[in-house]
Each structure stands twice: as C-alpha cells, then as structure tokens.
Amino acid sequence: MRMSSGFGRTLREAPSEAELTAHQLILRAGLARQLLAGGMALLPLGMRVFRRIEALMHAELAAIGAGEFRTPVVHAASLWQQTGRYAQYGEAMLRFENRNQQALLFAPTHEEAVAELARREVDSYRQLPSLLYQIHTKYRDELRVRGGLLRLREFTMLDAYSLDADWAGLDAVYDRVALAFETIFERCGVRFTAVEADGGEMGGREPREYMAFSSSGEDTLAVCQSCNYAANSEVAVRGQSAANDDLVPAMSEIATPACTTIAELAAFLQVSEAQTAKAVFFNSEKGLIFVVVRGDREVNEIKLRAAAGVSVLEPATLEQISAVGAVAGYASPVGLSNVTVIADHSVVGVGGLVAGANRSGYHLQNVVYGRDWQATIVADIANVEAGDACPQCGASLSLERGIEIGHIFKLGTRYTEALGATYLDPQGQAQPIVMGSYGIGLERLLQVIIEQHHDEKGIVWPACVAPFDLHLVQLGASATVSDAANQLYQQLNAAGVSVLYDDRNESAGVKFNDADLLGMPWRLTVGERGLKQQVVELRNRATGVVDTIGLDEVVTMIMMKDEG
RNA sequence: CGGGGUGUAGCGCAGUUGGUAGCGCGCGACGUUUGGGACGUUGAGGUCGUAGGUUCGAAUCCUAUCACCCCGACCA
Known part of the structure; x- marks a missing residue:
C-alpha cells in the first residue's frame, strides 16, 4: 500500500480522550477512530491487523476441526425468552422493535441461536459431536465503556460452540479449544495466563478466563509464586491458618467515640485493622444479610452471592440495619439473633477481635467467634490479598492486573434443555445436547498486543500480526x-x-x-x-x-x- | 446510575473587571529543502457542544440539556 493514497493519518499528539498508552498509539498511528462512546471505526491499517488476527484464528480453529458458521446479529426476543435470559440479561442487552412491533434484540452472545440451530439440525448421536465458530459483531449495552478498544459496546468476538452427546465429549473438546486459544494468544505475542473464573450470566462449569497481563487491566489476578495456581480475584481462595483462640480474655466493652470506620477505630485503639471485625450489610432477595469480615479485608460480592445463595445484592438501608438491632458504624453480630450472619474465615480462629457493641460510641474487645457469637454460615467471602497463602501449595500469592481476552465454559445442557435441542442416543432415548462455549474479544486483543509491544517511539508489532x-x-x-x-x-x-x-x-x-x-x-x-x-x-x-x-x-x- | 472532570479550528491548548476569538502543530498554494518530526512567503479553516435566560453587549455570568473522558457496579 502506498501511504500517499492511504486513508487515515498519523497524529503527533494523542487526542486527550485517550489515556491509556495503547489507546493513544492506536489513535496516533491511525489504526482506528472513535465514532461514538463504545463504537470504534477501524481504518485500513487497523483493519489489516484485525484481518491477520482473524487469519490466525481461522487457522487454529480449522486445525481442531471447527466449522465456520454465521448467525444473525438481531435475534427475536422470543428465542431468548425460552431460556429465561431475556429477563435475566438486564440492561446490557440492547432491545428494540421492528416495524411490526416484533420484540428484537441485538445479540450480546449466541448460545440461544446455536442451541436453536442444533435443535433443528441434530436428531441423532451420529451427528455429534460438532464444533462451530464465527467471528462476528456483538453488541452489549455496557454500563460504561473504557479505554479505547478495551471495552466497547459494539465489538467483534470469536465465539465458538461445541455440541456433544455427553460430558466426556465436552471435556475433550473443551481441552482442544483451550489449546487452540492458547496457541492463538501465543501467536499474537500476548503474555497471558489462564485463571479460574466466575461463570456470571452464562452458567456452566469450569469457567476459565484467559487474562493478558496488563497494567491497565480491569481484573485482579491472584497468582501463586511457586505452583500453577492462578485465579481471578473474584473467585480466588486462600489457604487457612490454624486456630488460635486459647487464652483470649473475656469480652469487654470499651468507649470509642467517633469511630465509625475501621481506620478510625484502629487508629483510636492503636491496633491494626486486622485485629478488628468489620460489619457490612446487604439487602438480597432473601432479606438482610449481615456480613462480617476482618477489618483489613474487603467483601467479595461474587463469593458472597454464592455463599448466601442469592443473586441480588445491594447495600442495605439504615432502616433495615436498625431493624435487626444493629447500630450503623458500631455494628457487630454479637448479641443479635433473627438475622442471617455470614462470616468470613478471616474472623474465625484468629483470637480476640474488636467488634461493634451495637451501641453508639462503643465497641467490644476480645470478641471470639464461637465463644461470643455465631454466624449462620462461615465461608470464604473476602477478597484475596497479596501475601495470602495459596490454596494449593500454601506459598505466597501475588496480585497482578489483567485484561480478560478470552473466556471458555462448559455450558452443559442449560440452553439445549430449555430449547428442546435433543438427539436420540443408540438406545433410541432422547438426550439433551451438551454444549460448550468459547470466546475471544478481537478489538481488545488488538489493543492488548499494542500494550505489550510498544516503546517510547511507537508500536513494535509482532511479525505475525503486523499490518x-x-x-x-x-x-x-x-x-x-x-x-x-x-x-x-x-x-x-x-x-x-x-x-x-x-x-x-x-x-x-x-x-x-x-x-x-x-x-x-x-x-x-x-x-x-x-x-x-x-x-x-x-x-x-x-x-x-x-x-x-x-x-x-x-x-x-x-x-x-x-x-x- | 452514583462520584469526579472536559467541551473554543483536524490535534494539543490559551482566552475572569463581560466589549464579538488567539497560539503551536497540522492543512492549501508558491519557492527553497530532503538520512531523524525543515525553512520562507501566503492562504483557508471556528454556530466558542446545544437551547434558553441576564445584559446595550456573553466563549466569559445563570439555568437546563447533550456529548465525551476517568473512578465504582457488568463483561470479550
């Protein structure tokens, strides 16, 4: 291509809208231009990179026998109503009507479409297994867009779907796709790790995220220094320490005026935040949930949802808090009943802690779990911190920033059962097809490549994705x-x-x-x-x-x- | 949606006692240049985000609204 006739130009200075280095380089190099929040136009130079990434993907998927297909981007609401996701997906789904007032949506993902196709096409176990993929536009009406190509509303995803007769088949294809994905990332020159993840809206087992190491990452990863353990901090667990509650003096009340935060309390009493217990209140569909974590820990809402068996979590109101006898700022579970208390492991077996007295201006010292109070559930509901013990080997965990560039799931039969996508097994019995789903975000991957391959002068393309x-x-x-x-x-x-x-x-x-x-x-x-x-x-x-x-x-x- | 911020020429920015807009880069023409963001001459380009209001007069003051960015809740 001759530059004299190319479209797009380079910029000496990055537009002020771009904060991340990789975003600035994308704009300065003329790879892409933003047309609206969450919508980027790829210019010819950027498109060439995009096509090269696609080519890698086509090659690696062909190598594992996947067939390329294509679904419409606009789906009927009725299809999504059958799996329940029309109601469940929330505001991230862009919904609209056509001239016939037919309820439509711009597909954020395509499990329903694939399950529906499978329902129509697959009758017999002889037709299984299958592996399908497409590289296609998705639309998610994200609450907030971010960082240039990192988080768009309209974006391109490589989405693959496996159809199997049983879980053993799914296990096998899952591993094959995982390997293909890893090869794609490697060929793109991306440094990444695979982590245990939260399944979120998708459901299914063994969700695994592919995270590129990135200082501008949106996720925090807990990575073990010595073994292969790596997990998104959403789900990362930590090893437990031994109990140590002997010889703690009896609980006693102490005046703590104007200490409504852990920081104020620790400073006033000259103790570390780890020697306090923090009370946090949530409202859920099951009512108020009283959460207790150690003062230096943060509540992890994903873990908490799982532990409490609820899907809605929102901050509780002051009225709800006082209704159970707790005093905001001085709350603790000590002496309370008729309320669901979920305690983190970090407040159990760690000796006496300082907890609220449920009386304004007072806290309790030497509060011991089991002796002085009981929780409804004790579970791992706090975020992992750097230095925590690895759950596999006990070594120290470190925290890294990462960007999710891919995600794979064993969906199972959730969608196929809902849509009646069954096949006849050799015994003539109808069985639901077992699905897996696998995705990589292309624009994001492109930006991650630049983030990992640049210097002060500009981009340094890895050879196999260079324009x-x-x-x-x-x-x-x-x-x-x-x-x-x-x-x-x-x-x-x-x-x-x-x-x-x-x-x-x-x-x-x-x-x-x-x-x-x-x-x-x-x-x-x-x-x-x-x-x-x-x-x-x-x-x-x-x-x-x-x-x-x-x-x-x-x-x-x-x-x-x-x-x- | 909550919190913070920004909208003035293609990009980066200046423009507070309110008096009708400027700088750098970029862009056009002509000429001189050509191994690390050249130089001269000359020129084009702005409803000051939008709509109301105050005022003799608004980029500037007030109100509303929109867009975009950043931080949190969702996700590739």
Whole structure:
C-alpha cells in the first residue's frame, strides 16, 4: 500500500480522550477512530491487523476441526425468552422493535441461536459431536465503556460452540479449544495466563478466563509464586491458618467515640485493622444479610452471592440495619439473633477481635467467634490479598492486573434443555445436547498486543500480526530514488512481502518517526546516499539493528530474515 | 446510575473587571529543502457542544440539556 493514497493519518499528539498508552498509539498511528462512546471505526491499517488476527484464528480453529458458521446479529426476543435470559440479561442487552412491533434484540452472545440451530439440525448421536465458530459483531449495552478498544459496546468476538452427546465429549473438546486459544494468544505475542473464573450470566462449569497481563487491566489476578495456581480475584481462595483462640480474655466493652470506620477505630485503639471485625450489610432477595469480615479485608460480592445463595445484592438501608438491632458504624453480630450472619474465615480462629457493641460510641474487645457469637454460615467471602497463602501449595500469592481476552465454559445442557435441542442416543432415548462455549474479544486483543509491544517511539508489532511485513521509506523525490523505491516495491510485492510504501513528499524525519510509530517489523530505507553505492538500509524495528544490503539482494535478504 | 472532570479550528491548548476569538502543530498554494518530526512567503479553516435566560453587549455570568473522558457496579 502506498501511504500517499492511504486513508487515515498519523497524529503527533494523542487526542486527550485517550489515556491509556495503547489507546493513544492506536489513535496516533491511525489504526482506528472513535465514532461514538463504545463504537470504534477501524481504518485500513487497523483493519489489516484485525484481518491477520482473524487469519490466525481461522487457522487454529480449522486445525481442531471447527466449522465456520454465521448467525444473525438481531435475534427475536422470543428465542431468548425460552431460556429465561431475556429477563435475566438486564440492561446490557440492547432491545428494540421492528416495524411490526416484533420484540428484537441485538445479540450480546449466541448460545440461544446455536442451541436453536442444533435443535433443528441434530436428531441423532451420529451427528455429534460438532464444533462451530464465527467471528462476528456483538453488541452489549455496557454500563460504561473504557479505554479505547478495551471495552466497547459494539465489538467483534470469536465465539465458538461445541455440541456433544455427553460430558466426556465436552471435556475433550473443551481441552482442544483451550489449546487452540492458547496457541492463538501465543501467536499474537500476548503474555497471558489462564485463571479460574466466575461463570456470571452464562452458567456452566469450569469457567476459565484467559487474562493478558496488563497494567491497565480491569481484573485482579491472584497468582501463586511457586505452583500453577492462578485465579481471578473474584473467585480466588486462600489457604487457612490454624486456630488460635486459647487464652483470649473475656469480652469487654470499651468507649470509642467517633469511630465509625475501621481506620478510625484502629487508629483510636492503636491496633491494626486486622485485629478488628468489620460489619457490612446487604439487602438480597432473601432479606438482610449481615456480613462480617476482618477489618483489613474487603467483601467479595461474587463469593458472597454464592455463599448466601442469592443473586441480588445491594447495600442495605439504615432502616433495615436498625431493624435487626444493629447500630450503623458500631455494628457487630454479637448479641443479635433473627438475622442471617455470614462470616468470613478471616474472623474465625484468629483470637480476640474488636467488634461493634451495637451501641453508639462503643465497641467490644476480645470478641471470639464461637465463644461470643455465631454466624449462620462461615465461608470464604473476602477478597484475596497479596501475601495470602495459596490454596494449593500454601506459598505466597501475588496480585497482578489483567485484561480478560478470552473466556471458555462448559455450558452443559442449560440452553439445549430449555430449547428442546435433543438427539436420540443408540438406545433410541432422547438426550439433551451438551454444549460448550468459547470466546475471544478481537478489538481488545488488538489493543492488548499494542500494550505489550510498544516503546517510547511507537508500536513494535509482532511479525505475525503486523499490518505489513515491511515499511519502505523513500527519502527524497529524485527520479533515481523514486525509481529504485518503486522497483523495490514491485519486487517485494511480487515476492509475497507485504509492503507499506512511504512515497509521500515528506522530510526524512517525518518518515522515520512515522515508521517508528507504525511499527512494522522491518524498515527499508532508500535514499540518494545509499544508492550511490547501490545499497539500501534494512532496520529491525524491535532491535534497532541496521543492515546495509546491496540493491540486488534486497528481496532474498528480506525473505531470509522474515523466515528467521 | 452514583462520584469526579472536559467541551473554543483536524490535534494539543490559551482566552475572569463581560466589549464579538488567539497560539503551536497540522492543512492549501508558491519557492527553497530532503538520512531523524525543515525553512520562507501566503492562504483557508471556528454556530466558542446545544437551547434558553441576564445584559446595550456573553466563549466569559445563570439555568437546563447533550456529548465525551476517568473512578465504582457488568463483561470479550
């Protein structure tokens, strides 16, 4: 492609809307432009990267026998009503009507469509298993968009779906898809880890997230320093410490004026936050839930939902809190009954803690779980902190930031049962098809690649997703240089090397800086100076290493280096 | 939705006693340049987010509204 006729330009300064480095580079390099919040237009250069990522995906999925298919992006509400997700999905689903007042939605994911197709197509176990995928637009009316391509409303997902006769089949294909996904990420040059995750809306077993390490990540990962344990902090668990409640003096009340927060309390009493118990109140569909965690811990709402067996959690009102006899700011479960108390492991077996006295201005010292109070449930409901023990090996956990670039689930029969997608087994019995679902976000992946592959000058593309293999820079506009550059452009193209040809009438500095910004793996410079010796200069973007090569050996040299 | 912030030329920004808008980069033309963001001459480009209001007069003061960004609850 000739830059003189390309669409899109580079920017010296990033628009102020972009805060993340990778987002700034996307805009500065002219890969994409924002048209509205949550909606980005890919420009030709960005589209080429996108196509290369797609090509990797097609190749890896073909290698595991997946068949490409395509569903509509607009679905009938009635289909989603059958699985219950029309009601369940919430505001992230964009709903609308057509001219016939038919209730429609813009699909945020496609399990229903696949299950419906399976219902129509699959009659017999002989037709199973199947593995389908598409690379297609999704729309999620996200509460908040973020970080350029990181979190869009309209985005592209590689979504794959497996159909099996039984769980053993699903287990096998799940592993195959996981391997293919990992290969895709590796080929994109992304550093990532697979973590245990929360299934969220999807349901199903063994949800696993693929997280790219990223300082701008939205998720926190607990990663073990010594074993292979890695989990999203949403679900990460920690090892337990031994009980230590002997010889704690009897509980006693102590005046603590104006200490309604843990920080104030710890400061006033000269104790660490870990020596206090924190009361947090939630309202759920089962009523008020009184949660107790150690003062230095945060409640993890995902774990809490699971432990309490509720799906709705919202902050409780002051009226609800006082109705059970607790005093906001000085609340504790001590002496309360008729309320569901869920305690975190961190307040059990850790000796005497300072807890509220349910009396304004007073706390209780030396409060011991089991002796002084009881919870309805004791469970792991607090966030993991750096330094916590690994649940597998006991070593120390560290916390890393990550961006979710992929997610895989064993869905089972949730959707197929709801839609009646069954097959006849060898005994002639109808059985629900067992599904799995697997997704990768493409725009996000693209931005993650840039985040992990750039320097202060610009993008440094990994070779196999670079928009072009080589950036041909012509310096000066003389016929000599122009002819030589044009000829090289033809030769390289003919040899199958994709070339971005900077034939613009710009100064050398502008061209070099743009070449650095755009980040093709190789830069080939053609100028008067070299041509006098019949040479051109080949520079590696990543290493900065420069080779001077003869005009007649350019193509063979580049082919050789590209291989290596 | 809650909290914070920003809307002035394509991009980055300046513009408070209220007097009808400016700088840098970029862009067009001409000329000189061409190995790391060149130089000269000249030119184009702005309903100051939008709508009301106050005022003789509003980018500036008031009200409403919209858009966008950041932080939290959802997710690839």
